[in-house]
Amino acid sequence: MRTTLQQLTQRVAAGERLVMVTCYDYTSARLVDRSQIDLVLVGDSLGMVMLGHESTVPVTLDDMVRAAASVVRGSRRPLVVGDLPFLSYTTPAAALAAAHRLLAEGGVQSVKLEGGAQMVPQVESLVRAGVPVMGHLGFTPQSVNQIGMRVQGREAGAAVSVIQDALALEAAGAWAIVLELVPEQLAAEVTARVSVPTIGIGAGAGCDGQVQVWHDMLGLFEDFVPRHTRRFRSLGAEAVAGLDEYVAAVRAGQFPTRENTSRMDDDVLAQVRSDLAERA
Numbered sequence: 001m002r003t004t005l006q007q008l009t010q011r012v013a014a015g016e017r018l019v020m021v022t023c024y025d026y027t028s029a030r031l032v033d034r035s036q037i038d039l040v041l042v043g044d045s046l047g048m049v050m051l052g053h054e055s056t057v058p059v060t061l062d063d064m065v066r067a068a069a070s071v072v073r074g075s076r077r078p079l080v081v082g083d084l085p086f087l088s089y090t091t092p093a094a095a096l097a098a099a100h101r102l103l104a105e106g107g108v109q110s111v112k113l114e115g116g117a118q119m120v121p122q123v124e125s126l127v128r129a130g131v132p133v134m135g136h137l138g139f140t141p142q143s144v145n146q147i148g149m150r151v152q153g154r155e156a157g158a159a160v161s162v163i164q165d166a167l168a169l170e171a172a173g174a175w176a177i178v179l180e181l182v183p184e185q186l187a188a189e190v191t192a193r194v195s196v197p198t199i200g201i202g203a204g205a206g207c208d209g210q211v212q213v214w215h216d217m218l219g220l221f222e223d224f225v226p227r228h229t230r231r232f233r234s235l236g237a238e239a240v241a242g243l244d245e246y247v248a249a250v251r252a253g254q255f256p257t258r259e260n261t262s263r264m265d266d267d268v269l270a271q272v273r274s275d276l277a278e279r280a
């Protein structure tokens, strides 16, 4: 049975920490399903880690819907949240249309959108229409061209805005809020002031849960480890070692072996040769 947001909210109320990871495809979703991860985010970070873009800005709704549907097909247990991509929710009507596709075609249980008080009309109409919304404050990657990639809310005015934005999202009906790249004290302050779960990434341990990007925490890239990540495995190195063992085995004639191969009857082979000889 798929986890519901009500179950997650109750678990936070009971003092449990939620654990979320991004997920973009069927195979990874099947792995998540075998783990104890609570909820997955089909994040628009797929633009960077799956499609090789420099930011999340080029990600389309079609990209998100296809990824969401494959994650939903691969998992039965975790709640699946899908990102509304850049400029797909500039008005309440646009947000409803984009969310409709993510829920109806992608099969997600909640959408996530970036922004605070200015997104209240969108959040309200989504929630009124029955779409669970997760907010996203602090560093909001879709605005990277405007705000740069840096910790947000270090100054008093900016910190107050983050808190006000969180309260506005909660009042508008968001069921949870991601806090990305904010000082840990600010994340703890938000967490104490809102009644909905906060999920941090680069926001310290004071949030109600944590989210990490799959490729970062499992060590798929060798050249980049964000400060807010811990590598729990080095799957990239493991994969390269496996590929190179494959190359060596093929070159040495050690793969494939009989075990990996099927054979036909020697009589059939003789028949094939004689048929060909006759035709020639």
Ligand code: KIV
Pocket: 022, 041, 042, 043, 044, 045, 046, 083, 178, 180, 201, 211, 213
């Ligand atoms: O798209 C994403 O991966 C995200 C997380 C960083 C929260 O929005």
